Amino acid sequence: MPAGYCETGSLVGFNRDRDRAKCADQGEHDVRLLRLVCLMALVPGLAACSQEPDYTPEQRSCIAQHYAAYDAKQLNQCVDVCRVCMRGNTVTCNTSCRLRGAS
Numbered sequence: 001m002p003a004g005y006c007e008t009g010s011l012v013g014f015n016r017d018r019d020r021a022k023c024a025d026q027g028e029h030d031v032r033l034l035r036l037v038c039l040m041a042l043v044p045g046l047a048a049c050s051q052e053p054d055y056t057p058e059q060r061s062c063i064a065q066h067y068a069a070y071d072a073k074q075l076n077q078c079v080d081v082c083r084v085c086m087r088g089n090t091v092t093c094n095t096s097c098r099l100r101g102a103s
Helices: 016-047 057-066 075-085 090-099
Strands: none
Touching (some): 075 090
């Protein structure tokens, strides 16, 4: 079928039912392709959402100076490290730590 055939309403003639079936198949193919493209765009975005923060060597050193056994899931430790080592303020550090699962 020529490009745009299904969209133009050109379904005339004695093979109308067969042509409608071909157009329906083309529509299903388009929907599947769109789903695949959306999925392929979504996967890298989700993979980038890691719960583990990446610390610089300076930040790791600062954390080690303040806590021998740092546990990022402990809210008070997380906020303290965020404030001191990442130069954050209490409000943003508290929010950031809670979003990362600290309690």
